[in-house]
Amino acid sequence: MKISFKNAIALSLIPQIVIVKCLGNYSEFVENYYSTGFYPFISRLFRILFGWIPFSIGDLIYFALIILAITYLYRNRKSIWKNKLAFVRNVLMILSVAYFTFHFMWGMNYYREPLSQKLQLSPNKEYQDLLEFTEKLIQKTNESQVAITKDSSLAVNIPYSQKEIFNKTIQGYDHLKTIHPFLAYDRPSVKKSLFSTGLTYMGYAGYLNPFTNEAQVNGLLPNFRFPVVVGHEIGHQLGYSAENETNFIGYLVTANNNDIYFQYAGYAYALGYCLSDIRSSDKEEFNRLLSTLNPGVKNNFQEMSNFWNSYENPMEPVFKSIFNSFLKANNQTEGIRSYNAVVSLLVAYHKQKPL
Incomplete structure (x- = not known):
């Protein structure tokens, strides 16, 4: 049976968690290939992109996402109630994307070697x-x-x-x-x-x-x-x-x-x-x-x-x-x-x- 793209993204949350926790057991690997390898590059790139702007771009993004979420919930409250499984799937899909982005951008540093x-x-x-x-x-x-x-x-x-x-x-x-x-x-x-x-x-x-x-x-x-x-x-x-x-x-x-x-x-x-x-x-x-x-x-x-x-x-x-x-x-x-x-x-x- 073919799995839809949205379902696949939502279901990918489980293997992502398993992979992160498994990698977390290898702090030397995380230190060498992520924390002192890939991460400094991505960190410097985003500091170059946003560092010159005097106000917080991240805060504005958070604010916009909160407003969008509230607006979506209010406008679609009836259809959400009728299609609860689809709504849960969509929530899991968003969590899956957020979980991947968080660990890709910074979060794997939680598993690096101690200072x-x-x-x-x-x-x-x-x-x-x-x-x-x-x-x-x-x-x-x-x-x-x-x-x-x-x-x-x-x-x-x-x-x-x-x-x-x-x-x-x-x-x-x-x-x-x-x-x-x-x-x-x-x-x-x-x-x-x-x-x-x-x-x-x-x-x-x-x-x-x-x-x-x-x-x-x-x-x-x-x-x-x-x-x-x-x-x-x-x-x-x-x-x-x-x-x-x-x-x-x-x-x-x-x-x-x-x-x-x-x-x-x-x-x-x-x-x-x-x-x-x-x-x-x-x-x-x-x-x-x-x-x-x-x-x-x-x-x-x-x-x-x-x-x-x-x-x-x-x-x-x-x-x-x-x-x-x-x-x-x-x-x-x-x-x-x-x-x-x-x-x-x-x-x-x-x-x-x-x-």
């Missing part, structure tokens, strides 16, 4: 090493804050526009490639998301559009956090999909920037994760370390807390749950908790390269 392997690191989970590193981070953060404000009680106000932060981050990558050549970045395509308000209500600081390869940053973020998020999203653009790895890359490019405001933002970002880890295991030690932070640094942390709290809403946990499931389905078994796994990378890295 720790490239850096020759063994993720460090020794509690004493974490304590020592956190104390050093506090020292560096406090020193940077005082160097900027000349007053330990004042919060740091990063004086740059978001465009300037984009440019300084790109300059930071130019410097970082002298330390780690595999993190070289050219033909930039990094932009504020047109949906920054929606992203904030969902609890997201940014995202990479895998279909246009545009690094999207939440334009409402306070400047205290903006530089690291820009570095994080460019890390995704360079082909690193794991959130702990792009958190680490975002820290590296920010803390190694020649600009002291960026250094402060990078140190404070890493410090937040380290303190969170310590608080979960020893609240007394957490309180002791917290008491050694300059009041101005605490004010910056409070600024971020106030920002996210002002957008808190009942739907945020739903969006976080969806994203958590998405990460788990894409080879990140810890889901959203994988963001915090950056700590073991930070400790191991600075065991080799002390602050």
Whole structure:
């Protein structure tokens, strides 16, 4: 019996999933032939195509697709109800095309070799090493804050526009490639998301559009956090999909920037994760370390807390749950908790390269 073209596309979703999961067992193959082979070519091509445009093409495409979908459902609601199987087939066909495009354009990076392997690191989970590193981070953060404000009680106000932060981050990558050549970045395509308000209500600081390869940053973020998020999203653009790895890359490019405001933002970002880890295991030690932070640094942390709290809403946990499931389905078994796994990378890295 002859299978129609639409049915064939819809049914191809199953073998696609099997192939992706099978390839996922061969991280060396993915690393050599996709992540450092095909992907850099396709990524650079799309950065050239869309990087010069000042607004997000990917956001406009998403918006157009949502409007088209709603319009289609409304206009065809009666025929959909009468032909449920055909509608399910059409949905599966769209999912099949999206699944293929996602993995072809970016998604196979979820199955590449760990960044720790490239850096020759063994993720460090020794509690004493974490304590020592956190104390050093506090020292560096406090020193940077005082160097900027000349007053330990004042919060740091990063004086740059978001465009300037984009440019300084790109300059930071130019410097970082002298330390780690595999993190070289050219033909930039990094932009504020047109949906920054929606992203904030969902609890997201940014995202990479895998279909246009545009690094999207939440334009409402306070400047205290903006530089690291820009570095994080460019890390995704360079082909690193794991959130702990792009958190680490975002820290590296920010803390190694020649600009002291960026250094402060990078140190404070890493410090937040380290303190969170310590608080979960020893609240007394957490309180002791917290008491050694300059009041101005605490004010910056409070600024971020106030920002996210002002957008808190009942739907945020739903969006976080969806994203958590998405990460788990894409080879990140810890889901959203994988963001915090950056700590073991930070400790191991600075065991080799002390602050």
